[in-house]
Amino acid sequence: MIGRRLLWLLVGLAALAAMMTTRVSHARLTGPIEIAVAAGAEGRARSFRARLLGLATARQIVWREGGAEARRSTNAVWLMAALEAEALDETTGLVPLWRGRTGRLTSASRRLSGAPQMIAAAVLQPGFPRRGFAVFEVPEDEIAGGALILGPSLAPTYDARLSFAPPDKPIVAQDAAQLTQTPQ
Numbered sequence: 116m117i118g119r120r121l122l123w124l125l126v127g128l129a130a131l132a133a134m135m136t137t138r139v140s141h142a143r144l145t146g147p148i149e150i151a152v153a154a155g156a157e158g159r160a161r162s163f164r165a166r167l168l169g170l171a172t173a174r175q176i177v178w179r180e181g182g183a184e185a186r187r188s189t190n191a192v193w194l195m196a197a198l199e200a201e202a203l204d205e206t207t208g209l210v211p212l213w214r215g216r217t218g219r220l221t222s223a224s225r226r227l228s229g230a231p232q233m234i235a236a237a238v239l240q241p242g243f244p245r246r247g248f249a250v251f252e253v254p255e256d257e258i259a260g261g262a263l264i265l266g267p268s269l270a271p272t273y274d275a276r277l278s279f280a281p282p283d284k285p286i287v288a289q290d291a292a293q294l295t296q297t298p299q
Contacts, residue, residue, distance in 0.1 A: 147266050147276040158265070158277035162207050163239060165200040165265050167279040168246070172258065173292035176250065180229045186291075187226055189252045195292060196249045196263050202239035208268035211235055211249035214278070215257025220264070223249045230294050248294060258286065 152158035157166045173195065175188045187193075200209060211234060213221045223235040227250055234247035249263065266276030 147274055149264070149278050150275045152277050152279045154280045154282050158279065159203075160267070160275035160277060161203070162205060162267050162274050163200055163202050163209065165198055165209070165277055165279075167263055167282060168197040168199060169282055169287070170263075171195045171197075171287040171289060171292060172255075173289040175291040176227065176230070176294055177291050178227075178230045178294040185229065191252045192255045192258065193224075193292065194251045194253050194258055195294075196251075197246070198234050198249060198263075198265070199244055199246045200234060200237075200239055200265070201244040202241045204241055206241070207239050208237065209234060209239065210266050210268050211251075212264040212266075213249075213251040213253055213257070214262050214264055215253060216260030217257065219257060221251050221253050221257070224252050226252070227294075232294060250294075 147160075150158060150160065152167070155167075157164055171194075173193045175186055176193050176195075177184060177186050179185070194213060196211065196213075198211075211223045215221065223233070227233060228236075230248075230250075232247040234245070234249050237245055237247055239245060249265075253261075262281070263279040264276055265279070267274045
């Protein structure tokens with residue numbers, strides 16, 4: 116009788132230990148649900164909609180700032196994602212991330228402050244679609260097999276974030292890319 120109770124006690128302790136080591140974090144419970152978006156398709160979350168228009172890589176990025184040319188280079192590769200996005204019911208901001216083929220997440224570069232058309236710095240308003248860029252500094256081997264992740268800037272959020280498959284057309288590679296015109 117005591118042996119059976121001891122056995123149940125040990126089974127209960129083992130189950131409790133397993134539950135404690137596999138608990139889900141609060142951020143995972145309240146974080147955004149990821150929605151896969153096919154290449155070329157429009158993705159829609161609760162608070163915004165977006166479409167990946169194309170990807171390009173470059174060793175340098177050039178733009179005009181205050182009448183002078185600004186130029187940034189990198190030891191990695193600049194990955195530029197051209198996007199169109201719009202808030203649906205309320206003003207919102209977006210956080211672009213690049214998930215490389217190894218699963219590593221890279222946020223949009225902050226080295227391009229002052230560059231035009233940066234979607235990460237944009238405030239989206241309902242009814243006003245906006246085109247812009249999300250630019251990342253990533254190792255070249257993290258581009259193929261990667262995905263653009265786009266989510267709302269408020270955290271914790273009970274919204275979705277969109278995971279865009281790379282476009283069917285090939286990624287355009289350039290030595291120097293201009294950030295002057297609106298993405299096509």
